[in-house]
Amino acid sequence: MEKFIKLTDTVVPLDAENVDTDQIIPARFLKATDKEGFGENLFRDWRFDKSGEPNEDFVLNQDKYSGSILLAGNNFGCGSSREHAAWAIKTYGFKAVVSSYFADIFKGNALNNGLLPVQVSPDFLHKLFAAVEKDSEEKVVIDLEEQKISIQSSGESESFDIDPYKKTCLINGYDDIDFLTSKLDAIKKFEKRSGNQAEPQQTLQTENI
Amino acid sequence: MKKTLFDKIWDSHVVESIPNGPDILYIDKHLIHEVTSPQAFNELKERNIPVFRPDQIVATADHNTPTKDQHLPVKDLLSRKQLKELSQNCEENNITLYGLGHPYNGIVHVMAPELGITQPGMTIVCGDSHTSTHGAFGTIAFGIGTSQVTQVFASQCLLVEKPKKLRVNVNGKLKNGVLPKDVILYIISKLGTNSGTGYFCEYAGNVFEEMSMEGRMTVCNMSIEMGARGGLIAPDQTTIDYVEGREFAPKGAEFEKMKAHWETLKTDADAEFDQEYSFEAEDIEPMITYGTNPGMGIKLTGSIPVEGNKSDAKALAYMNFKPGETLLEKPINYIFIGSCTNSRIEDFRVAASYIKGKKKAENVNALIVPGSRQVAEQIKTEGLDKVFEEAGFTLRQPGCSACLAMNDDKIPEGEYCVSTSNRNFEGRQGPGSRTILASPLTAAATAISGKISDYTQTLN
Numbered sequence: 001m002e003k004f005i006k007l008t009d010t011v012v013p014l015d016a017e018n019v020d021t022d023q024i025i026p027a028r029f030l031k032a033t034d035k036e037g038f039g040e041n042l043f044r045d046w047r048f049d050k051s052g053e054p055n056e057d058f059v060l061n062q063d064k065y066s067g068s069i070l071l072a073g074n075n076f077g078c079g080s081s082r083e084h085a086a087w088a089i090k091t092y093g094f095k096a097v098v099s100s101y102f103a104d105i106f107k108g109n110a111l112n113n114g115l116l117p118v119q120v121s122p123d124f125l126h127k128l129f130a131a132v133e134k135d136s137e138e139k140v141v142i143d144l145e146e147q148k149i150s151i152q153s154s155g156e157s158e159s160f161d162i163d164p165y166k167k168t169c170l171i172n173g174y175d176d177i178d179f180l181t182s183k184l185d186a187i188k189k190f191e192k193r194s195g196n197q198a199e200p201q202q203t204l205q206t207e208n209i
Numbered sequence: 210m211k212k213t214l215f216d217k218i219w220d221s222h223v224v225e226s227i228p229n230g231p232d233i234l235y236i237d238k239h240l241i242h243e244v245t246s247p248q249a250f251n252e253l254k255e256r257n258i259p260v261f262r263p264d265q266i267v268a269t270a271d272h273n274t275p276t277k278d279q280h281l282p283v284k285d286l287l288s289r290k291q292l293k294e295l296s297q298n299c300e301e302n303n304i305t306l307y308g309l310g311h312p313y314n315g316i317v318h319v320m321a322p323e324l325g326i327t328q329p330g331m332t333i334v335c336g337d338s339h340t341s342t343h344g345a346f347g348t349i350a351f352g353i354g355t356s357q358v359t360q361v362f363a364s365q366c367l368l369v370e371k372p373k374k375l376r377v378n379v380n381g382k383l384k385n386g387v388l389p390k391d392v393i394l395y396i397i398s399k400l401g402t403n404s405g406t407g408y409f410c411e412y413a414g415n416v417f418e419e420m421s422m423e424g425r426m427t428v429c430n431m432s433i434e435m436g437a438r439g440g441l442i443a444p445d446q447t448t449i450d451y452v453e454g455r456e457f458a459p460k461g462a463e464f465e466k467m468k469a470h471w472e473t474l475k476t477d478a479d480a481e482f483d484q485e486y487s488f489e490a491e492d493i494e495p496m497i498t499y500g501t502n503p504g505m506g507i508k509l510t511g512s513i514p515v516e517g518n519k520s521d522a523k524a525l526a527y528m529n530f531k532p533g534e535t536l537l538e539k540p541i542n543y544i545f546i547g548s549c550t551n552s553r554i555e556d557f558r559v560a561a562s563y564i565k566g567k568k569k570a571e572n573v574n575a576l577i578v579p580g581s582r583q584v585a586e587q588i589k590t591e592g593l594d595k596v597f598e599e600a601g602f603t604l605r606q607p608g609c610s611a612c613l614a615m616n617d618d619k620i621p622e623g624e625y626c627v628s629t630s631n632r633n634f635e636g637r638q639g640p641g642s643r644t645i646l647a648s649p650l651t652a653a654a655t656a657i658s659g660k661i662s663d664y665t666q667t668l669n
Contacts, residue, residue, distance in 0.1 A: 016523065018402060018501075018520060020502070020632075022636065023634065023636075026636055027272075031285075031288055035248050045635065074403070075402060078403065079433075079632060079634060080613075080632075081336055081352035082244075082354075083248075083336075083356060086354070101406065103436060105352055108353075112354060163230065164229045165229070165230030176368045177252075177256070181364060183225065183233060183366070187235070191365075194221070194222075194235070
């Protein structure tokens with residue numbers, strides 16, 4: 001997995017709430033059996049009209065906005081578990097998504113692909129949108145080690161939370177599979193004592209806790 | 210310490226807890242399908258990692274399958290390739306597959322419960338957000354992404370932070386015509402689409418206790434639509450009666466042993482939840498949605514809220530509705546009864562009981578898609594197929610179908626569809642389609658009248 005340490009870049013502001021994974025990547029594009037090419041269809045039905053022409057009103061088609069940070073409204077990534085949504089955002093070229101709230105499954109999928117979901121307060125989200133609206137060249141700094149996001153010109157900043165384990169994974173480019181496969185002995189022991197199935201709690205609880 | 214049902218199942222499946230980090234959670238059953246598994250198999254191959262516990266994995270083909278002529282080769286080449294890869298991957302890794310045409314084939318969240326694969330107290334995952342359905346049996350069941358599918362393949366475990374606990378209580382007597390779908394649409398309309406984010410939700414109260422297993426599955430299925438990773442209901446006699454005798458359920462002495470265990474799976478009195486909500490059954494009426502997320506719901510006879518933000522206005526513009534408007538009398542040209550939310554036999558029984566002796570309105574295309582081959586067989590055994598046929602409905606073969614429109618079952622641009630599925634997102638049922646979520650009864654009644662109407666007065 002690609003490492004994520006610190007990112008300073010311009011921002012693409014997507015001012016919409018409850019952006020669901022069906023908008024990020026519509027189901028009809030989920031027939032591929034590899035992870036390539038999903039970026040081409042990122043936000044397909046917002047980005048292109050029926051004839052396949054770019055929709056000029058949509059932010060991804062506006063020349064003044066570019067960069068590897070996607071800024072979005074509350075509850076980003078709700079809906080389906082499709083990891084294709086994270087692949088689409090990543091292969092389009094984004095490295096981080098900033099919102100005031102992320103849906104659980106999307107957040108996990110993003111983290112598993114080195115795409116950093118940065119959750120900020122509604123106030124700070126508002127400041128970010130305002131800063132980018134004022135100047136589309138405004139840069140935002142995301143420092144994962146410091147867990148801090150800031151607006152470069154004004155220096156306004158906010159700290160953000162991330163699971164310490166996930167932080168270590170991102171900074172080092174590790175993924176969960178490496179970790180879990182190193183634990184197979186412990187997993188086998190667990191299977192042995194639990195009978196490999198949902199067994200009565202009483203016996204298990206004393207052993208596990 | 211007093212424990213919730215969720216705590217009891219979770220804690221008994223923790224292999225190890227990482228200090229300041231997630232738990233290693235053991236997974237009893239891993240369900241897979243064609244859309245979210247191929248990249249996981251590829252990853253394993255690239256890294257030369259074997260599937261750790263193939264006998265705890267069950268595969269089906271459902272998302273990307275046609276609902277017509279399933280005996281013929283799949284026409285869409287990309288779909289055919291995806292299905293072929295699933296077959297090959299299952300064969301290479303010794304995974305049981307109930308593929309297209311197999312008597313056990315069906316939507317993953319319909320076939321696993323009906324085969325007795327889903328059992329109380331288990332941890333179950335699938336690369337599909339509606340895996341929450343299985344919580345109806347008192348399981349911890351949740352949807353995962355493809356990277357996590359790979360993790361479970363490699364270790365039969367997941368690294369996950371323990372979610373917070375939420376309880377939703379509904380007590381009282383439901384009104385005539387109010388179905389489990391209405392109950393969950395009501396709850397989501399009251400709490401909103403992200404109220405459950407970060408939580409696992411237990412449903413409690415006499416309304417859920419009195420529900421059938423199929424009704425409970427409908428409720429738990431939509432837990433994800435309020436953001437909750439999963440929902441669950443304590444197993445009781447209804448659960449035990451449902452599981453007993455099913456193909457893969459334990460038998461004889463083993464069943465008795467498991468039954469004794471299942472009966473202990475309850476939230477302790479005074480166990481604490483991080484969040485709790487309570488509703489009165491009498492306040493719930495048949496529900497419909499008017500917007501582009503499942504939280505945008507109103508009672509069938511209600512009006513669209515006048516107040517809203519920019520996103521609400523965008524949703525109404527997409528749906529071509531106005532604030533303050535009622536949806537009654539809106540002409541509807543499409544209805545869909547199907548999906549992992551409402552494609553079980555009881556859903557078709559309730560629809561058929563309303564439809565019997567009536568004809569669909571001429572303007573309506575009415576699509577009925579059973580959740581599994583077994584449900585399709587049951588429809589025939591009970592003669593419901595005749596009822597649907599005589600009323601002018603189209604009965605198809607099982608699959609996810611128009612819920613997500615990956616196959617040819619699409620709602621045309623600009624058209625409304627009263628649908629028993631779970632998501633009314635923009636374009637969910639086809640580019641430009643407009644989805645109105647409802648119960649099977651509301652969908653059936655809409656097909657007969659050709660418009661949204663208050664049918665409750667005509668119910669016996």
